[in-house]
Amino acid sequence: MWIFGVLMIAAAVAGFFYMRHTKSELHAMVGTETLSIPELERFREVSDELGAKGSFRKTAEIVGAAHPRPEGLLTAELSKTESVWYRYRVDRQYETVEYRDGKRYRNKRTENVADHTSGHGYALIDEQRRTIGVDPNGTKPDGAEQTIKRFEPHHGGGGSTELFGFRLPAFLGSNGSSTIGYDYQEWVIRPGRQLYILGEVHDKIGPLVIGKPENGGHFLISTRTEEELRQDRVTRHKLLAVGVIAATLIGLGLVVAGLVT
Numbered sequence: 001m002w003i004f005g006v007l008m009i010a011a012a013v014a015g016f017f018y019m020r021h022t023k024s025e026l027h028a029m030v031g032t033e034t035l036s037i038p039e040l041e042r043f044r045e046v047s048d049e050l051g052a053k054g055s056f057r058k059t060a061e062i063v064g065a066a067h068p069r070p071e072g073l074l075t076a077e078l079s080k081t082e083s084v085w086y087r088y089r090v091d092r093q094y095e096t097v098e099y100r101d102g103k104r105y106r107n108k109r110t111e112n113v114a115d116h117t118s119g120h121g122y123a124l125i126d127e128q129r130r131t132i133g134v135d136p137n138g139t140k141p142d143g144a145e146q147t148i149k150r151f152e153p154h155h156g157g158g159g160s161t162e163l164f165g166f167r168l169p170a171f172l173g174s175n176g177s178s179t180i181g182y183d184y185q186e187w188v189i190r191p192g193r194q195l196y197i198l199g200e201v202h203d204k205i206g207p208l209v210i211g212k213p214e215n216g217g218h219f220l221i222s223t224r225t226e227e228e229l230r231q232d233r234v235t236r237h238k239l240l241a242v243g244v245i246a247a248t249l250i251g252l253g254l255v256v257a258g259l260v261t
Helices: 003-032 037-049 228-261
Strands: 057-066 085-100 103-117 120-127 131-134 146-151 161-163 166-167 178-189 192-203 208-213 220-222
Touching: 003 228, 037 057, 037 131, 057 131, 103 178
Parallel strands: 131 208
Antiparallel strands: 057 120, 057 192, 085 103, 085 178, 120 131, 146 178, 161 166, 192 208, 192 220
């Protein structure tokens, strides 16, 4: 019994740190100003005049429509959707057979066999067709559109599997395992999708780019509005606070009960 108590306390500690992170994100959104591209350009001009050309840094929120990089749109690997960003994930579901105490047991398990996020940058464009670069730096956007969510059963055979033009390696069923099938998922950001971004604007490569802060800080890319994100963080913080308190009390109770008995 006390083991479950310790696990509950460990979950409470993890929840506490996640709660702190959520609160920090909320404070960052509240305390950061939403700036237009012309306003950021003016700040950069002042920085240049002060002799800091190429060293401009400013934490800001930016709102605009997703726009492709100069080289053009990307093509998502699975759905072939034109996009400025995409991610796909493929999970293999398989079954293992184990023998314990003379009995045969089947266990269903899942392993990830592919997980790829496009690394190319893109841009935000405002109503006056002015643009600012976006360096996603591997960050997964909140609320990206899911274009594929599909399970494909495996029909046997030792050869490789192909779906959506995507080829997976063969799994030979070592250690008594057999493939049940594959879960395919894909997410995209299409051009024109309205985005909210919180990050650090810089001019290291010349043109203004918003990306992950160099010296730490929050970097958020979302298809939701700032107001929606703030409300989400408020609700999440409240639920986590209740969960942390409940898990701590239950965990302590189980530990004490286990020690007494």
